Amino acid sequence: MIVVNVSKSSKIDRMSLTLLAIESSCDETSAAIIEDGTKVRSNIVASQIDIHKEYGGVVPEIASRKHVELIMPVIDKAIKEAGVSKEDIDGVAVTNGPGLIGALMVGLSTAKAMAFALGVPLIGVNHLQAHMSAIHLEHEISFPFVGLVVSGGHTSLYLVSSYTEFEMLGKTRDDAAGEAFDKAAKVLGLPYPGGIEIDKLAKKGNREAIPFPRPFMNSSTLDFSFSGVKTSVVYYLRKHPDPNQEELQDICASYQEAIVETLVKKTIIAAKQNDVNSVVIAGGVACNSRLRELSKEELEKEGVSVYIPSPKYCTDNAAMIGSLGGFMFQKGDTSELGITPFSTSRPKYGRGRGGQAKNA
Ligand code: KG4
Ligand code: ZN
Numbered sequence: 001m002i003v004v005n006v007s008k009s010s011k012i013d014r015m016s017l018t019l020l021a022i023e024s025s026c027d028e029t030s031a032a033i034i035e036d037g038t039k040v041r042s043n044i045v046a047s048q049i050d051i052h053k054e055y056g057g058v059v060p061e062i063a064s065r066k067h068v069e070l071i072m073p074v075i076d077k078a079i080k081e082a083g084v085s086k087e088d089i090d091g092v093a094v095t096n097g098p099g100l101i102g103a104l105m106v107g108l109s110t111a112k113a114m115a116f117a118l119g120v121p122l123i124g125v126n127h128l129q130a131h132m133s134a135i136h137l138e139h140e141i142s143f144p145f146v147g148l149v150v151s152g153g154h155t156s157l158y159l160v161s162s163y164t165e166f167e168m169l170g171k172t173r174d175d176a177a178g179e180a181f182d183k184a185a186k187v188l189g190l191p192y193p194g195g196i197e198i199d200k201l202a203k204k205g206n207r208e209a210i211p212f213p214r215p216f217m218n219s220s221t222l223d224f225s226f227s228g229v230k231t232s233v234v235y236y237l238r239k240h241p242d243p244n245q246e247e248l249q250d251i252c253a254s255y256q257e258a259i260v261e262t263l264v265k266k267t268i269i270a271a272k273q274n275d276v277n278s279v280v281i282a283g284g285v286a287c288n289s290r291l292r293e294l295s296k297e298e299l300e301k302e303g304v305s306v307y308i309p310s311p312k313y314c315t316d317n318a319a320m321i322g323s324l325g326g327f328m329f330q331k332g333d334t335s336e337l338g339i340t341p342f343s344t345s346r347p348k349y350g351r352g353r354g355g356q357a358k359n360a
Contacts, residue, residue: 017329020089020114021322022075024107025099025127026152027051027058029070032318033082033089037163037326038136041082043312043319046070053192057182064102071110078318089118091334093325096124097342098153104341112337121334123325127316128154129166131282133327134313134320136163141278141307146270150263150291151283152178152193155224157270160280163327169270170222177259178285180226184233184255188248198252199288205246205253210236212258214265222270229258260291264298271304280307286314 016035023030027048033041048066052058079086094111097104108124115122132147147158147166155178156171175183178195185194190201212232215225233255237243243251263285271279279299285291286308299306313320328334 017090017326018084018088019091019093019123019322019325019329020075020079020111021093021125021318021325022071022107022111023095023127023316023318023321024067024071024103025095025097026103026316027063027066028316029067029074029107030316030318031071031075031078032322033078033084034093034137034319034322034326037133037323037330040137040319040322041084042078042080043317044074044078044081045312045315045317046074049193056186056192058100060100060102063100064106067103067106071106075110075114086118089114089120091115091121091123091325091329092118093123093125093321093329095127095130095321096335096339097127098344099127099341101341101343104343108339108341116337121329122337122339123328123333124335124339125321125325125328127321128156128283129158130320130324131314132158132160132166132280133163133324134282134309134317135280135307136323136327137313137319138309139307141280144274144276145278145280145307146267146274146276147280147282148263148267148270148286149283150177150281150285152176152182152195152285154283155226155263155285157222157266159270159274159276164324164331164333169274170224170266172224172226174225174227175230177224177226177263178283180230180259181256181285183230187234187237188243188251193284195285195288198256199290201249201252202256202290203253205249205251207253207257209250210254212236212254214258214262217262217265220269222266222273224262224266226259226262229255256288256290260288260294263291264295267295268299268302268304271299271302277303278305278307282309282314284315287311
């Protein structure tokens with residue numbers, strides 16, 4: 001075990017906490033400088049979307065290679081744009097899972113090397129919990145709240161009782177909501193990533209045109225299932241091939257409504273069961289315009305306030321890693337340099353502290 005020399009701890013007591021944060025779990029290489037878990041000094045995101053578009057989805061090996069190319073220029077830019085020097089950095093926060101192992105390795109190895117060279121602590125951060133922490137970059141919110149994380153790889157509900165305590169309440173049993181958007185978009189002939197394309201086309205369509213299924217909608221479980229609704233689009237297209245533009249808009253609007261309504265209904269149940277009056281919706285799918293609209297409408301009717309980060313903090317970014325990393329650091333929850341990346345959420349449910357792999 002390598003022990004990091006925390007030579008800057010006396011400085012941290014007196015001044016604000018400045019973290020370098022790194023995110024490389026999927027197809028965005030990102031670095032940020034974050035102060036006190038809340039103030040964004042810089043947040044650089046280099047997206048690989050245009051490269052993966054050609055293949056209709058993220059190719060893990062290409063993602064890893066691109067991260068290798070981009071990671072240092074992105075970090076240098078984040079430091080430069082923040083107007084800090086390397087000596088000002090009090091710790092390095094990094095995503096250590098869940099995500100693509102090869103992609104995570106690039107960010108994690110870089111973070112370890114930087115923490116070691118600078119003589120500051122390393123903070124391994126859970127990507128999904130960090131999505132919810134993005135809210136602290138823009139809003140002050142009281143605890144507890146229910147957090148819905150909706151991304152390309154995950155759809156989960158949490159009870160968040162402090163800056164660093166997250167209890168999973170439910171999760172998808174099959175596809176994530178973002179995955180359901182992306183896969184349906186693919187069969188509809190739309191480019192990757194499909195969520196945003198469906199969102200655009202849905203704006204002109206009829207949400208009630210096609211009654212796509214809403215799994216578990218009338219059950220009290222806080223789990224989700226999106227593979228059925230995705231398959232129903234495939235069956236619908238078999239019966240109604242080659243939709244014209246108007247029909248495509250209706251399919252998108254109806255499909256989006258089925259997903260969004262399920263997400264909102266389950267979030268309302270979670271808020272009621274846990275007697276909370278605030279909800280945070282985070283992750284890439286939280287950019288969806290209908291989810292942003294319907295969640296506010298329906299949850300506010302129930303007396304629950306809805307907080308959603310700005311789109312730039314919903315999709316993958318290092319600022320959110322620096323936010324959770326900052327709160328973990330303040331609690332003394334730092335990591336050894338020997339930590340390893342993890343690809344999936346594990347185990348299924350339970351209480352967990354920020355950044356711990358045990359409750360992804
Ligand atoms: O959080 P994120 O950037 O990466 C993961 O951690 O997965 O989420 C990416 C997901 C993709 O599935 C993408 O299609 C979806 O977010 N997404 C959207 C929208 N913008 C991004 N889904 C629906 N509507 C959108 N406007
Ligand atoms: Zn994400």
